[in-house]
Amino acid sequence: MKKWISYILLSALLFTAIPSLDVSAAETDWSGKLTANGNNINVTLAAPQAEPVNITSLHFRIQVSAGSGKMDAPTFKFADTVESKVKDAAAIKDTASGYILDIVISGTKDQNIFKTRQAGIGTITLHPAASTYKITAGFTGLTSENKEPAAEYMTSEGQFAQEVLLTDTRLVTIEKKTSGSGGGSFISGGGVSVDYSIASAIPAPSNSPDASKTPENTQVPAVSAAPGSSSVPAASSVPGISPVPAASSAPGISPVPDPAATATTAPETPAASQEPVSFDSQNKPQGKAAIKKGSSHINFNWNKIDGADGYIICQYNKTNSRYKTIKTISNPEKTTCSITMNPATSYIFRIRAFTISExxxxxxxxxxxxxxxxxxxxxxxxxxxxxxxxxxVSLSWKRVPGARGYQIFSSRNKNGRYSLAKTVKKGSIINTKIKQKGKKTYYYKIRAYVTNASKKRVYGNFCKSIPSKS
Incomplete structure (x- = not known):
């Protein structure tokens, strides 16, 4: 983080030497993507379509951890297309079995990281230190306290870094098993998980059911061995992944990676009820909110997202241009929530679903x-x-914080019908005079109001009415 701050200061100095360009920066709808290729993971970031040219500086983090087995520190190589003046990637020890890759890019005003909507940033190379392992990588937050995937960026006219949350980020898992445990590619925990195990050389009869074939773990198709051949490479079903070698001891027999399939018979067609509902990270809730009349109590509701394990409600902070999680709902069946906030205040919220990975x-x-x-x-x-x-009659009251004005109502009867007598259109005014008709008793009550984003008034509750005699 200290390096990032120093790079921002360097960028600010570089900016003063080059004429300014008309550029504005969007603060939302950034996304990140990790793509596995063997023990390499390609890193791509995408800026919003509305984002103009010349995003000159960028800072983000990727967490790499070993769920099983051991690993040495991962390394990062920047793509040749990244032409920024400063490029730095540091592997920081995070846990006993994990690292944080802290990636920083910084350049001058005429250098643009995003020449198109998507930018290939570089490649992570994993360094397993065991024969079997399971290593997971994913975007993470910029601080140890906040794990939500995020990035900081700076435009050609900006003097301060702006933080944005990264959407559509999926974990990537690279797993290598012991020989004979089966190989192939499958989806795991919402992210791509690639298995690079070596298939057993003992073939199973081609008409035997394959116990490893499930909706999440699909058998890799293999080519039958020709006479005199010891093995034939299998075609991978995942683009960019090296094919898994398979072996056949007799011509015309297709090898099956898992020899245990001859001992355990799995149903050829799983029942529909056994298939879990998958979580699609492209789905977004349709959220709404309303306040209880005259209060600061906000009621949220949204539609249910299939496969979700819960939801979070985030509040936008105008001071630092960041969204912060203020409420986590861990019940996937719950699609409503109530929060009490400060009175006379405008807020911006967003809702997103989440699932829990392995x-x-x-x-x-x-x-x-x-x-x-x-x-x-x-x-x-x-x-x-x-x-x-x-x-x-002279009326006075205590000022209401945040009020834009006040409405004064009057009535001849305490419990009768009240009508608007006067509107005070300044929140700082706390007294006024109203003319009464005749020497009769009138009752008065007042309420404050504010204006929302649509310039409509939002009223508070009336105070208790009081009498006055002329």
Whole structure:
């Protein structure tokens, strides 16, 4: 992080030497993608389509951990297309079996990281230190306290880094098993998991059911061995992955990776009820929010996302341009939530679903559209009515924080119908005079109001009515 700060300062100095360009930066809809190729993982980031040219500096982190087996520190090589002046990648020891790759790119105003919407940043190379292993990689947060995938970037006209959350990020798992345990590619925990085990040289009859063939673990098709051949390489079903060698002891017999299939018979067609509902990280909730009348109590509701294990509600902070999780709902069946916030305040929220992967980390879906809502102001306190000259009544009250104005209602009967007598259109004014008709008793009550993003008024509750005589 210290390196990142120093690079930002360097960028600021470089920017002063080059003419400014008209560039504005979007703060949402960034995404990250990891693609496995053997023990290498290609890293790609995508900026929003609305993002203009010249994103000059970038900072993000990737967590790499070994669920089983051991590993040495991973290394990172930047793509040749990354032409920035400063490029740095440090492997930081995170846990006993894991590392954080801290990646920083920084350049001058005329250097642009994203020449197209997607930019290939570079390649992670894993260094397993065991014959069998299971290594998982995924984008993570910029601090140890916040694990939500995020990135910091800087544009050609910016002097400060802006943080954005990365959407559509999936874990990638590279796994190597012992000989004879079967090989192939399969989907695991919402991310791509690739198995590079060597298949057993003992073939099974071609009409035997394959116990390893499930919806998540598909047998790799193999080519039958020709006479006199000891083995024939199998065709991989995952593009970019090296094929897994398979062997056949007799011509015309297709090898099956798992010899245990001859001892254990699995159903050829699993029942539909046995298939778990998969989580699609492209799905985003359709969220809504409403306030309880006259209060700061916000009620959220959204549609259910298939395969989700829970949901989070994030609040936008205008001060640091960041979203922060304020509520986690761990019940996947629950699609409502209530939160009490500060009165007379405008908020922006987003909702996203998540699922729990095999290594207990969270895989997040896309954010909902922004939910803008303004809470009602607090009730008026300290209302007083004092008789004045010329048949007027002087009203005073305590100022309500955040109020944009006040409405004064009057009635001849305490429990009767009240009508609007006056609107005070400044929240700083806390007294006014109202003319009364005749020497009769009138009752007064006041409520404060604020305006929301649509310029509509949001009213607080009325205070207790008080009488006044002319």
């Amino acid at each position: 290594d207990n980390s969270k895989i997040y879906g896309r954010y909902s559209d922004a939910i803008k809502i303004t809470t009602a102001p607090a009730s008026i306190k300290g209302l007083r009515a004092k008789r004045a000259r010329n048949s007027k």
